[in-house]
Amino acid sequence: MGEKIATRAAYGEALVELAARDSQVVALDADLSSATMSKKFSQTYPDRFFNMGIAECNMMGVAAGLATCGKKPFASTFAMFAAGRAFEQVRNSIAYPRLNVKVVGSHGGLSVGEDGATHQCCEDFGLMRVVPNMLVCCPCDANEMKLAVNALAEYDGPAYLRLGRLAVETVTDAIPGYRFELGKGAVLRPGKDVTIVSVGMMVQMALQAAELLAGEGIDARVIDMHTIKPLDEELLIQAARETGAVVTTEEHNIIGGLGEAVAGCLAAACPVPVLRHGVEDTFGRSGKAPLVLEHYGLTPQAIAEKARKAVACKK
């Protein structure tokens, strides 16, 4: 079992390490630096940190302006306000002019827990994915997050990065042959009967689901699709051909996110049953995060059930 660390904590550390190497990196936040973990950056590099107050739309516009002058801004707030409230600023001031801004949305999905529906953003993948020029990334653990932050710093263009609130087990560092590349999914477990395509915190659950399935003689492949856009179509098509059935799982509405991206790709290139697992087009609710996840069926058991159905669809 790997150590449990929140991806937002890893983000905060990676940003400071990055800033030490690259003097053009700047960070902005909107009065949530202790939650998004950009606080460490603000303390280490106070001259390169801008707290824009509770004004997310302005923050995205300011980040765009900074980028026009050669800065590499990382602008963070909750996912709800980064992708949601400031959507149109991100679209028109960042993505359209193809500016090098990293839009960082923390506390994505239902695992926000107690704060409830107004803060549980299950629409950010969809919102960001439909915007041309945007890259959309959501790493599953601390190791992957650090690699993603570094890769995003090298990537010259607009991107959305989702961070998670909860401490999650680090899994990718123990996978033989694992390497991170933006736009390339990673096969975390081989399998021939069904493919589970997962993102973010659901990657760990997908691995647990694969264990459950193995006990029943179902051999599930698990793909960690950290980059939802651009989608690794090659890896997906290969998996669909070799396993004949696909399940997607995400801490996001089944509308608009990874599931639809995968289904869209496979419908054109290699039609096989694609079953989507995630939040069933509903708002979240308050509760302790693990209970909320269970309430909405974001569990390894529910993923395994989808996989059984997907396998049955093949016949």
Place this chain on the structure above:
Amino acid sequence: MDQAKLHQLAVTAAKGRLLAMEMVHTAASGHIGGSLSVMDALVELYFDVMRVDPANPKDPNRDRFVLSKGHCTPALYAVLAMRGYFPEEDIKLFRSITAHYSGHPDMVYVPGVDMSTGSLGQGISAAVGMALAGKVDKKDYRVYAALGDGEVEEGQVWEAAMAAAKYKLDNLCALVDVNGLQIDGKTADVMPSEPLDEKFKAFGWNVIPVDGHDFAQLEAAYAAAAAHKGAPTVLLAKTVKGKGVSFMENDAGWHGKAPNDEQYEKAMAELRDALAREEGK
């Protein structure tokens, strides 16, 4: 204000602080600092100013209240429970998956909540809409809203302020809970929002500065707001974040943190003493 009423309001607010603290401790999460700072204003509204009937929470002619700084739900739910919208025991269900007393105000499930809020800056726009509807329908209900002094950094607040002045919404009265703090620190450091009086005046509002912990001043200010014609009014309420708990007062660290058991006992002891003092007066 007559002394008996003043006394009653102070006792109610003291009880409200105990309930809010219990809510946040039981839920092991929630926003206590701003709930304690806005408590007196909410008690003044629901127990003195507003024309509401808890038995008929959807009465189309009722006065409305929007908690634009929605994170301070412990204050709102405590006041609604004390006012009789739902049983006081229900506060134990705050933020619990087993019920619908959500972390931020929920108008679908919680009786007495006039608008769902939680995303800062949005509640005041809804309050403008309610006041506008009142004008269109020639109704005499009034609309109240409470905002944070961090929240007013949102551009939307000023868009709403412009609209309220344009439509001469003298049936609208906002209150800004000026406690000087937001999450990342002092409002003056994070994003200076002062001078709020000059800003609101420039936006066409009637501005009344008030001590947000003084019921006589709050009553007089709400009465003056109702009497002011042709423009919306804003009360700039000077308050203390964490009011009533010595170790929480004026500390941004207590914005959204629940006390541990030891801190809870200490806080409750202080709040119980305050209640006894008020009751003894």
